[in-house]
Amino acid sequence: MTDATDPTAPGSQATGGLxxxxxxxxxxxxxxxxxxxxxxxxxxxxxxxxxxxxxxADHARTGHRHYLAAAPAEGVLRARLGDIALQTLAYGDTVVxxxxxxxxxxxxxxxxxxxxxxxxxxxxxxxxxDYKVAPDATCTPFEPVRCDVFITESTFGLPIYRxxxxxxxxxxxxxxWQANAAVGRASLLMCYSFGKAQRLLSGVDPSIGPIVVxxxxxxxxxxxxxxxxxxxxxxxxxEVSDPSDxxxxxxxxxxxxxxxxxxxxxxxxxxxxxxxxxxxxxxxRRGGHDRGFVLSDHADWPGLLGAIGATGAQRVIVTHGxxxxxxxxxxxxxxxxxxxxxxxxxDAAEDxxxxxxxxxx
Numbered sequence: 470m471t472d473a474t475d476p477t478a479p480g481s482q483a484t485g486g487l488x489x490x491x492x493x494x495x496x497x498x499x500x501x502x503x504x505x506x507x508x509x510x511x512x513x514x515x516x517x518x519x520x521x522x523x524x525x526a527d528h529a530r531t532g533h534r535h536y537l538a539a540a541p542a543e544g545v546l547r548a549r550l551g552d553i554a555l556q557t558l559a560y561g562d563t564v565v566x567x568x569x570x571x572x573x574x575x576x577x578x579x580x581x582x583x584x585x586x587x588x589x590x591x592x593x594x595x596x597x598x599d600y601k602v603a604p605d606a607t608c609t610p611f612e613p614v615r616c617d618v619f620i621t622e623s624t625f626g627l628p629i630y631r632x633x634x635x636x637x638x639x640x641x642x643x644x645x646w647q648a649n650a651a652v653g654r655a656s657l658l659m660c661y662s663f664g665k666a667q668r669l670l671s672g673v674d675p676s677i678g679p680i681v682v683x684x685x686x687x688x689x690x691x692x693x694x695x696x697x698x699x700x701x702x703x704x705x706x707x708e709v710s711d712p713s714d715x716x717x718x719x720x721x722x723x724x725x726x727x728x729x730x731x732x733x734x735x736x737x738x739x740x741x742x743x744x745x746x747x748x749x750x751x752x753x754r755r756g757g758h759d760r761g762f763v764l765s766d767h768a769d770w771p772g773l774l775g776a777i778g779a780t781g782a783q784r785v786i787v788t789h790g791x792x793x794x795x796x797x798x799x800x801x802x803x804x805x806x807x808x809x810x811x812x813x814x815x816d817a818a819e820d821x822x823x824x825x826x827x828x829x830x
Contacts, residue, residue: 493569493587493594494620494786496809501596501620501788505589506569508537510596513812520571522598523582524549525663527813537564539573541609542581544692545663560609576600577611578766579664580693586614595780596620599813601765602772603632606671607664607698611768613779620809621777623790624767625745632745632769639672642762645741646719650678653716655738659724659758662686664766666721667693667700669743675701678717681709683726706734745769777804789813 494501500512500519508518515532522528522538524545529538531550538546540557547553558564560583563572573583578599585596595616602611646656660666662685670680670690682690682703690703709715715735726732727740742758745765768776777785777799784805787795792808799806 491590491592493589493592493618494596496811501809501811503569503587506567506571506587508566510585511598511813518566520573520585521546522576522585522596523579525579525599528598537571539575539581539583541696542583544695545580545689548688548692549663560612574614575609575612577602577605577608580608580667580696580698582608584612584614586616592617594618594620595782597622597776599624599766600768600776602768602776603635605635605668605766607667607693607700611776613776615781617782618784618786619777619780619782620786620788621773621795622767622813623773623787623792623795625765625769626773626787626791626795628770630745630748630765630769631771632765633763635672635764638762638764642669642672642741642743643674643677645739645760646673646677649739650717653737655715655718655720655735657720657722657727657732657735657738657740658762659727659740659742660721660744662723663689665743665764666690667698668764668766669721670700670703671698673701673719678719679704679709679714681706681715681718681720683720683722683731685723685726686721706731 493505494503499509499514499516501510508520509516510520511522511528512519513530518535519533520537524542529546529550534554536553536555538557540559543555543557546555558573560573560575563570568589570588572586574586576582576584576598578601582598584598587594593616595614597620599622600611604610649656660669666686667690680701680703682705684705687705690700694700720735739759741760741762743762743764745763745767747761747763785799787808788811796806796808
């Protein structure tokens with residue numbers, strides 16, 4: 470996307486419900502579309518111009534001709550998508566395309582994650598992508614953006630989801646690792662390769678022992694370090710010369726790796742999973758993990774409601790997660806709430822892990 474000021478007629482492709490020909494964002498088979506600006510936000514089919522909120526695979530896909538993303542996301546996007554035609558924008562800066570003013574604002578989800586603010590025809594819309602309001606040393610904190618219409622995720626949009634402070638969770642992880650290291654047992658911690666792994670690295674105590682990461686994690690670690698994010702030293706398995714180091718190691722890997730022969734090289738190990746889904750005892754039990762640490766890169770129930778309220782929006786569109794619950798709750802609070810049908814999902818899709826069925830809770 471480049472600077473442009475030529476206005477175009479805002480044709481409508483909206484589906485269902487409360488949407489009108491003047492909506493700044495509508496649904497199309499390719500994804501969420503801005504008719505006035507003739508571009509898409511996180512499209513799931515190849516398009517000419519795509520504004521990308523962050524580099525998780527359900528939001529950033531290959532095949533688009535032109536990409537626009539927040540400047541801090543450049544390294545992780547190129548690590549994941551390769552040689553793409555990428556234009557970056559600093560947080561808070563504005564580019565005008567076909568009369569639509571577009572700016573990107575921190576979403577607090579992962580490195581480079583952004584909310585997309587659109588202004589045109591007297592309206593302000595914000596598409597949040599995925600977001601988290603809790604502090605995170607690995608990315609810029611969430612920034613509430615005032616708007617008329619707010620497009621929100623709802624991954625953990627149920628009252629049961631309420632996160633503990635990170636310091637408590639990391640203390641539990643470090644205690645588990647320390648206990649395993651004391652008896653010569655590796656600590657295999659399953660997590661999503663992008664975002665969660667780096668957040669874990671930022672909070673664990675590297676003095677306990679060596680940290681080993683799966684080869685899917687290390688390129689993203691490099692991108693984070695290149696962006697100025699401080700992470701402890703890590704090694705891939707092939708870089709460990711003394712196998713006895715595994716006996717004290719913290720090993721970070723995607724869930725798909727832990728289930729296969731890759732994990733057998735560590736001998737005796739204790740395994741754990743770090744995810745917001747670990748809030749549910751059933752998810753921990755079905756996974757068969759020794760431990761489950763509740764740590765999410767998405768907002769919990771209070772975080773979602775606080776973020777929505779901070780926008781001042783009277784109209785809220787929910788994209789993915791516990792959509793019916795969130796729409797019903799917001800409607801009961803007097804807001805104009807509805808949903809977009811999207812192909813976004815939980816970040817677990819990156820590593821072949823399905824999220825638990827929670828809609829009935």
